[in-house]
Amino acid sequence: MKPTVYDIAAEAGVSLATVDRVLNDRPGVRQPTRERVRAAIEKLGFVRDVAAANLAKSRVYPLTFILPNNDNSFMQALRAEVEAARLRGPTERTAISVVTVPAFDTEALVSALELPLAEKSAGIAVVAVDDSSVRRAVDRLEEEGIPVVTLVSDLAESRRTHFAGVDNEAAGRTAAGLMGRFLYGQEGAIAVVAGSLKVRDHRQRLDGFMAGLAADCPGLTVLPVLEGLDEPARVHGLVSELLKDRPDLLGLYSLGAGNRGLIRALAERQEKTRLPVVVHELTEHTRAALKDGLIDIVLNQDAGHEVRSAIRVLKARADGQGVIAAQERIRLDIFLKDNLP
Amino acid sequence: MKPTVYDIAAEAGVSLATVDRVLNDRPGVRQPTRERVRAAIEKLGFVRDVAAANLAKSRVYPLTFILPNNDNSFMQALRAEVEAARLRGPTERTAISVVTVPAFDTEALVSALELPLAEKSAGIAVVAVDDSSVRRAVDRLEEEGIPVVTLVSDLAESRRTHFAGVDNEAAGRTAAGLMGRFLYGQEGAIAVVAGSLKVRDHRQRLDGFMAGLAADCPGLTVLPVLEGLDEPARVHGLVSELLKDRPDLLGLYSLGAGNRGLIRALAERQEKTRLPVVVHELTEHTRAALKDGLIDIVLNQDAGHEVRSAIRVLKARADGQGVIAAQERIRLDIFLKDNLP
DNA sequence: CTGTTAGCGCGTTCAC
């Protein structure tokens, strides 16, 4: 039989309450007594039943998700996943509240991270904007003992507990690796479309892509990066022009959003020569374009996994438990038309 | 406040025990009473607290994993993951027992699936061999109410509750899609190395590969399949010979195990021409070969995810709960040297 | 058929 607190109490010759105090690191126990209890726990191999503890405490984990109000498909999907998780709250003992802030608005983000708001939470998940004021706000929360998980976009050098997102530099390198193999031996130019290079994940993807290309594909050069601001119309304009101006283009890597515009431009393209295209995020539009053969590869991060992972990590941190590291690693999904979910 | 069984009892004007009987579909309640309770549950939006129920029942889920004794890296990893899950048992209320059977031995598998053994289990996970006697054994267990999850390798047309593994046909198609893009426009032969085509997953991968190639790559043909029986030495011999005989070979797809031998043969290869290689399963050896540039792509299934998923599904089925479908989908991981975990 | 009651393993007042 698994030992319980009773067994510990008996073994240590103390009462339940004392065992409980030691278990939860609360004051009111003399050092020697504390040691005796510790020894008993060790000796019997006691592992506390978190479910029972939560029942006794009627514990719910009040969690706060701070999300930007971007309206691209990915952020919509992310918000939908958070909402789905919120609805599962009763079953999972979570009470999730969602705070929406204007995209890329550092000040708004910082005030959402202010202590008074956060204090009611057992943990916070935030799509970070990489800025020193945000970093300070996050660090302060961690110092106060409120665990923070960055979601999708990380915060460099901060004390956040965990990052639930993909390695964007690796994503860029992977795009380069694929592109290089698709265009093996050829010489010429590749175009890159980004949302904005002020956003950390886009920057990282670009860095990874450039590094990968430089290392493995001597013949390929990259045209000046087009910034489409993640807006379909703008992306459409930029890419249309590009395709017209550079009929010799060898490949295209889109590392931001707004791919609806890119796909439209590709569909309108006149030349029927081969043009390998790699984009990010699986949406209704990129899925269709993949099937139609307009694009070759979609690199994706699973928003559902990211949200569920953030919740698991926050809950675990909230009561000092460990997590299964491999389970919390967000992978870079690579989709061809052949392995769509 | 979330309604509890007490609230239901009060609302329906019955006692706790009656509510409990209705909740658990146990006999001893007249139809009208049953209806009243049902109505109360509906009205108050009661959701039962599984954790509390499990606590009251001191429930543990006795789970049985039936695994083959193959000694290739993947099966070793799978067994290690099951062992890790077994050790987590106390925390997750599971009691996992492992039964090891000789690989590809249908009879041994069937007797492991016999009722007497299975009866002590709340659920069974099995690496299936696709055979009608196995199917019958599995179907009988399901009829008896013991949920069965197939792991890694599925059982066609059976009643198993769930398959925790990748879509192998999609994997084959994906290999073809990548190979076709790597070799765009070229004409010539590709070689395929399998373990044994008697194994369902290998067969499916091959079918997918052939179909994909036929559909998208008119210039590429496939040489007669080499069967390496998943043994490194044998694979080494076959591939060495192949590379010698066919210096014009365009690409190589290895859909089985024993890749240690394949990698050795590649390392010994004289010609320095390009030879795209796609293999399955990320192991110590394939990882190293990926880094060294001997192989280009590793298609992988995450054994840890498969095991954890099987456990979640079996637990959920055991008490009639649902699962988050997206979470239980085992994806095909595609690794380049650039996105290794 | 239905109701009463005592736990499951743990946390938390309160007294002592």
Add this chain to the structure above:
DNA sequence: GTGAACGCGCTAACAG
């Protein structure tokens, strides 16, 4: 400092 006793939401005997 320490302990006894009750309750969290639910199940399982045992009565009635």
